[in-house]
Amino acid sequence: MSDQPLLETRHLSKNFGPVQALSDLSMHVNAGEVVALAGDNGAGKTTLIKAISGVYRPSSGQVLLKGREVSFSSPQEARESGIETIYQDLALADNLSIGANIFLGREPMTKKFGFLPVLDRKKMADAARSTMALLDFHVNRLDAPVSNFSGGQRQAVAIGRAVYWNAQVLIMDEPTAALGVPEQRKVISLIHQLKAQGRGVIFISHNLQDIFAVSDRIVVLRRGVMAGERRISDTSHDEVVKLMVGG
Amino acid sequence: MNEAPPASSGHVSPPADHADKSRTLVQRIADLRAWLFLAALVVGFEIWSRTAFGGTFIFNPFNITSIAIFAVAPLLLATGQTFVIISGGIDLSMGFIMGLAAVVAAHVINWAAPTMGEPMAVLFGTLVAVAIAMIPGFVNGLLVSRLRVPPFIGTLGMFGVARGVAFLLAGGTTVPVKNGFFAALGNGRFLGIPWIVIITALFVLVMHYILSQTRFGQHNYAIGANEQAARRAGIDIKRHLLRLYILSGICAGLAGVLYAARFTAGAAQAGEPLLLDSVAAVVIGGASLFGGSGTIFGTVAGALVIAVIQYGLVFINVEPFWQFISVGVVIIISVLIDQAQRRISGGRQSE
Numbered sequence: 001m002s003d004q005p006l007l008e009t010r011h012l013s014k015n016f017g018p019v020q021a022l023s024d025l026s027m028h029v030n031a032g033e034v035v036a037l038a039g040d041n042g043a044g045k046t047t048l049i050k051a052i053s054g055v056y057r058p059s060s061g062q063v064l065l066k067g068r069e070v071s072f073s074s075p076q077e078a079r080e081s082g083i084e085t086i087y088q089d090l091a092l093a094d095n096l097s098i099g100a101n102i103f104l105g106r107e108p109m110t111k112k113f114g115f116l117p118v119l120d121r122k123k124m125a126d127a128a129r130s131t132m133a134l135l136d137f138h139v140n141r142l143d144a145p146v147s148n149f150s151g152g153q154r155q156a157v158a159i160g161r162a163v164y165w166n167a168q169v170l171i172m173d174e175p176t177a178a179l180g181v182p183e184q185r186k187v188i189s190l191i192h193q194l195k196a197q198g199r200g201v202i203f204i205s206h207n208l209q210d211i212f213a214v215s216d217r218i219v220v221l222r223r224g225v226m227a228g229e230r231r232i233s234d235t236s237h238d239e240v241v242k243l244m245v246g247g
Numbered sequence: 248m249n250e251a252p253p254a255s256s257g258h259v260s261p262p263a264d265h266a267d268k269s270r271t272l273v274q275r276i277a278d279l280r281a282w283l284f285l286a287a288l289v290v291g292f293e294i295w296s297r298t299a300f301g302g303t304f305i306f307n308p309f310n311i312t313s314i315a316i317f318a319v320a321p322l323l324l325a326t327g328q329t330f331v332i333i334s335g336g337i338d339l340s341m342g343f344i345m346g347l348a349a350v351v352a353a354h355v356i357n358w359a360a361p362t363m364g365e366p367m368a369v370l371f372g373t374l375v376a377v378a379i380a381m382i383p384g385f386v387n388g389l390l391v392s393r394l395r396v397p398p399f400i401g402t403l404g405m406f407g408v409a410r411g412v413a414f415l416l417a418g419g420t421t422v423p424v425k426n427g428f429f430a431a432l433g434n435g436r437f438l439g440i441p442w443i444v445i446i447t448a449l450f451v452l453v454m455h456y457i458l459s460q461t462r463f464g465q466h467n468y469a470i471g472a473n474e475q476a477a478r479r480a481g482i483d484i485k486r487h488l489l490r491l492y493i494l495s496g497i498c499a500g501l502a503g504v505l506y507a508a509r510f511t512a513g514a515a516q517a518g519e520p521l522l523l524d525s526v527a528a529v530v531i532g533g534a535s536l537f538g539g540s541g542t543i544f545g546t547v548a549g550a551l552v553i554a555v556i557q558y559g560l561v562f563i564n565v566e567p568f569w570q571f572i573s574v575g576v577v578i579i580i581s582v583l584i585d586q587a588q589r590r591i592s593g594g595r596q597s598e
């Protein structure tokens with residue numbers, strides 16, 4: 001089991017008409033491992049994660065989850081198999097509470113007066129409290145709409161939702177891009193938590209500092225192909241930049 | 248296609264009102280603004296009434312009942328409109344769907360009474376009228392959800408269609424109903440309260456329950472705040488929107504039936520002036536036209552504000568045109584408060 005990667009792509013390609021956005025890409029993530037995806041704009045990073053998470057169907061190649069080939073026709077299917085993508089724009093309903101966001105689309109119900117079905121807000125609030133505590137993230141206003149929270153806290157809510165539904169692989173597209181420096185630190189420490197819980201994390205970042213702070217390995221893409229793969233402990237900023245720009 | 252824009256852009260939805268109990272004082276006051284308006288209006292009219300006529304305004308049961316009856320039809324439209332506006336849409340066709348339902352109810356009740364007897368004919372006519380009202384709602388839903396027509400345009404088209412069909416069915420005139428049971432329903436009372444007010448109150452409670460306690464209501468808020476987020480969470484947006492506009496049609500249908508009961512006649516133009524009142528009630532009640540926020544109880548207050556203004560101005564003998572001006576001013580003030588509130592709640596809480 002442990003010698004088998006949690007998630008793996010083999011010879012994955014995706015073209016949009018004549019544009020070869022991704023070609024012959026093989027990579028993997030192990031449980032408890034953080035893999036950074038780096039590369040210049042247009043290198044194919046977003047295309048790769050969308051091909052993994054069911055947004056795009058790969059033109060060719062395979063995606064394997066725990067050694068078994070999978071083929072998702074929607075992000076919902078990928079999520080049900082334990083692959084959760086956290087998008088840059090967070091995909092939260094700003095006007096709802098943390099709990100309501102965690103349960104969005106699968107709200108728990110309870111019975112009032114023994115017959116009237118009503119939303120189980122207590123269960124939602126309890127789940128919000130325990131999940132956020134698990135991420136070592138403490139908010140004092142659990143009932144407040146998430147629009148009241150800072151960018152890092154909202155990022156934590158999105159991650160918390162994935163954790164609550166027991167995602168095994170978390171994919172994040174530039175999770176720190178829209179945040180200030182203290183908030184970036186928070187998110188980096190969240191990624192450490194996920195790693196410690198034995199989940200696999202793939203994250204895209206332009207920020208080498210973040211990448212070196214949190215990842216175990218780095219995969220560099222250039223024009224849709226693998227430009228290099230390094231263990232973080234065996235590489236340097238300079239080398240990564242060289243891989244990114246080529247030559 | 249490429250990367251999504253950063254989260255910092257665009258508008259921030261003000262909070263939905265049900266889940267969050269720990270809001271700031273400013274937000275609470277802003278949320279209660281419709282009730283505060285209402286209280287201020289009532290006090291104003293009371294003072295005027297006492298100084299000008301030496302009598303009471305609001306402690307007179309006749310006035311209260313009249314205001315409640317006044318509020319019935321606009322409130323029924325406004326409850327449906329509340330759902331639609333929270334979802335980020337608008338339903339402009341409700342007024343003529345109401346007219347259509349009133350005409351259908353009148354015809355069917357007249358037609359069925361000889362065979363079914365009066366009470367059964369009323370029940371049957373009500374069901375048929377509401378069912379017919381669901382059809383334009385269904386078409387609105389299809390236009391908005393499947394064909395991606397903007398709600399403003401799609402329901403404006405349906406405004407025209409429902410209007411034309413209603414006038415055609417009515418033969419260009421009003422359709423009188425000869426049915427004692429229906430007349431009693433429209434004008435009778437139970438423990439001093441008009442039946443149509445009781446029916447409306449019960450219906451409004453059900454709508455409050457749907458909005459605040461069910462998945463449908465919860466999804467409605469989510470879609471209004473961030474449709475993409477709702478879709479990613481696995482909510483079937485198309486199905487939701489379809490059911491939403493059908494619900495809006497049902498509200499208009501019930502309003503049409505109660506109109507026909509009150510006037511013992513169906514008229515195609517029954518709801519014509521009420522559409523704007525219904526939107527106004529929703530906005531005064533605290534919903535944001537950007538979607539994502541609003542409550543049924545807020546809308547109740549909004550509808551009462553409008554009814555009190557309209558009835559109160561008649562009561563104190565002011566020229567009726569002042570109604571338009573005062574309702575208009577209240578709408579504008581409400582929107583200004585909404586925007587101020589949006590600015591306040593848009594500020595993120597620091598850690």
Ligand SMILES: Nc1ncnc2c1ncn2[C@@H]1O[C@H](COP(=O)(O)OP(=O)(O)O)[C@@H](O)[C@H]1O
Pocket residue numbers: 016019020021039040041042043044045046047048248249250
């Ligand atoms: N939906 C699409 N249709 C056509 N071309 C696309 C689409 N998505 C991405 N591309 C192209 O594929 C290439 C890789 O894009 P992308 O994966 O977004 O790169 P990155 O995320 O690394 O910046 C770019 O040349 C881009 O223009």
Ligand SMILES: [Mg+2]
Pocket residue numbers: 045046047249250
């Ligand atoms: Mg990208």
